[in-house]
Amino acid sequence: MTSNIPNPYFLEEHQMLREQVRRFVEKEIVPNGDEWEREGHVPRALMRKMGELGFLGLTHDTDYGGSGLDVRAATVLAEELGRSTFAGVTITALVHTNMASPHLALAGNAEQKQKYLPDIIQGKTITAVCVTEPAAGSDVAGIRTRAVRDGDDWIINGSKIFITNGVYGDLYIVAAKTDPNAKGSRGISMFLVEKGTSGFSVGRSLKKHGWRSSDTAELFFDNVRIPAGNLLGEENKGFYAVMKNFQHERIMLAAMGVGEAQKALDLTIENVKQRQAFGGALFDKDVVRLKLAQAQTQVDAARNYLYYVSWLDAQGVECIKEVSGLKAWACEVANQVMYECVQLHGGMGFMEESIIERMYRDARVLTIGGGATEVMYGEVAKRL
Structure with a gap:
C-alpha cells in the first residue's frame, strides 16, 4: 500500500507517468509473465509497445524521439515495473533504457546517435551492455577483453558473461582494454558491436536462479573486426x-x-x-x-x-x-x-x-x- 502522502521530490507529471505505467503493467505484463518465465525471454512485441508509449525513451534526447526527462521519470518506471512481480521483465527493459543505451546517449557522436537512438527508443533495436567477465564483475578494472587498432578498424578478442539481453539483443556496448600497458582502470574503451558481426557469437543462454524471463548470455569475441567509427566516446576513457x-x-x-x-x-x-x-x-x-x-x-x-x-x-x-x-x-x-x-x-x-x-x-x-x-x-x- 503505497503512501498517499505527497512527496516534495516529484512533480505531477511523474504521478501521471506512474499511473500510465501501472495500467500497462496490469494489462500487458501480469497476464503474460508466467509464459515468458517458461520461455526464458521477453517478446519483442512487448518492447515495441513500451516504445510506442514512450517508456523506452524517458531520459533520452527529444531530438531522437525521447522525452528528455531526468532520472526521476526512470525511477518511476523502474518502481512500477518492479511491482509487476516479474523481475525478469523489469530488468530486460531497464537494461535497455537506463543501463546500456545511455552509454550511446552520453558518449556517442551525432552520427552514432542518429543511426541508433531512434530505433532504440522505439524498441526496434534492443541493447545490452557488456562489461562483466569471469574475473571482472564489480571490479571493472579487471577487464581482460582486448581491442587492438588495425588501420581503419578495431579487432576485439575476449569474452563476457552474465550479459542481460545478450541472447536477443541487437546492439552491444562492449568494454575492452585498448592500452595493454595501462594499469588498473586505465586504458579501457567502449565499442558498438552489432549482432551478426563476424566473429561475435553467443556462447550459451545461461540458466539462472531468478530473473528467468530475462535472457542472460555468455558472449565471445573472436577477432571481431569493427570500423574505427564504432569507438564510443574517448579512447582509453571507458x-x-x-x-x-x-x-x-x-x-x-x-x-x-x-x-x-x-x-x-x-x-x-x-x-x-x-x-x-x-x-x-x-x-x-x-x-x-x-x-x-x-x-x-x-x-x-x-x-x-x-x-x-x-x-x-x-x-x-x-x-x-x-x-x-x-x-x-x-x-x-x-x-x-x-x-x-x-x-x-x-x-x-x-x-x-x-x-x-x-x-x-x-x-x-x-x-x-x-x-x-x-x-x-x-x-x-x-x-x-
Missing part, C-alpha cells in the same frame, strides 16, 4: 563512462527493489488477512502484525531515500556516496522483506506456484548485480 553510468544503473536497481518489496508486502498482507489459524485470521496475531509493520517501515524508508537520491541526481548534484548507500540499503531491504513474506506465507511460500516464491528468488541478485552490497558500502566508506 572506465569513467562505466562508472558514470553506474550511478543511474544503481538507482534503477534500488527503485526496482522498492517496487518489488512493496508489492510483496501487499500480497502478504492480503494473504494473512485471509488465512485462518488458531481460531482467527493470521493478521490478527500480534507477532504477525509486528513483522508486517517493521517490513513496511523499512520499505517506506527505502522509498523515501530513493526519491531523495533521484532528486539529488536530477539537480545535478554529485551524489556517489548517496547512490551507493541507496543501492546497498534498498536492495538489502528488498531481500529482508521477501524473506519475511515467504515466512508469513507458510508452506505455500515455498511452492513454485506461489508468486512470492518467484519474487523471493528474483530479489536475491539485487544485492549482487550493479555493484555488490559490500562494494557499495566500500564506496560510502571512502567518502566518510
Whole structure:
C-alpha cells in the first residue's frame, strides 16, 4: 500500500507517468509473465509497445524521439515495473533504457546517435551492455577483453558473461582494454558491436536462479573486426563512462527493489488477512502484525531515500556516496522483506506456484548485480 502522502521530490507529471505505467503493467505484463518465465525471454512485441508509449525513451534526447526527462521519470518506471512481480521483465527493459543505451546517449557522436537512438527508443533495436567477465564483475578494472587498432578498424578478442539481453539483443556496448600497458582502470574503451558481426557469437543462454524471463548470455569475441567509427566516446576513457553510468544503473536497481518489496508486502498482507489459524485470521496475531509493520517501515524508508537520491541526481548534484548507500540499503531491504513474506506465507511460500516464491528468488541478485552490497558500502566508506 503505497503512501498517499505527497512527496516534495516529484512533480505531477511523474504521478501521471506512474499511473500510465501501472495500467500497462496490469494489462500487458501480469497476464503474460508466467509464459515468458517458461520461455526464458521477453517478446519483442512487448518492447515495441513500451516504445510506442514512450517508456523506452524517458531520459533520452527529444531530438531522437525521447522525452528528455531526468532520472526521476526512470525511477518511476523502474518502481512500477518492479511491482509487476516479474523481475525478469523489469530488468530486460531497464537494461535497455537506463543501463546500456545511455552509454550511446552520453558518449556517442551525432552520427552514432542518429543511426541508433531512434530505433532504440522505439524498441526496434534492443541493447545490452557488456562489461562483466569471469574475473571482472564489480571490479571493472579487471577487464581482460582486448581491442587492438588495425588501420581503419578495431579487432576485439575476449569474452563476457552474465550479459542481460545478450541472447536477443541487437546492439552491444562492449568494454575492452585498448592500452595493454595501462594499469588498473586505465586504458579501457567502449565499442558498438552489432549482432551478426563476424566473429561475435553467443556462447550459451545461461540458466539462472531468478530473473528467468530475462535472457542472460555468455558472449565471445573472436577477432571481431569493427570500423574505427564504432569507438564510443574517448579512447582509453571507458572506465569513467562505466562508472558514470553506474550511478543511474544503481538507482534503477534500488527503485526496482522498492517496487518489488512493496508489492510483496501487499500480497502478504492480503494473504494473512485471509488465512485462518488458531481460531482467527493470521493478521490478527500480534507477532504477525509486528513483522508486517517493521517490513513496511523499512520499505517506506527505502522509498523515501530513493526519491531523495533521484532528486539529488536530477539537480545535478554529485551524489556517489548517496547512490551507493541507496543501492546497498534498498536492495538489502528488498531481500529482508521477501524473506519475511515467504515466512508469513507458510508452506505455500515455498511452492513454485506461489508468486512470492518467484519474487523471493528474483530479489536475491539485487544485492549482487550493479555493484555488490559490500562494494557499495566500500564506496560510502571512502567518502566518510
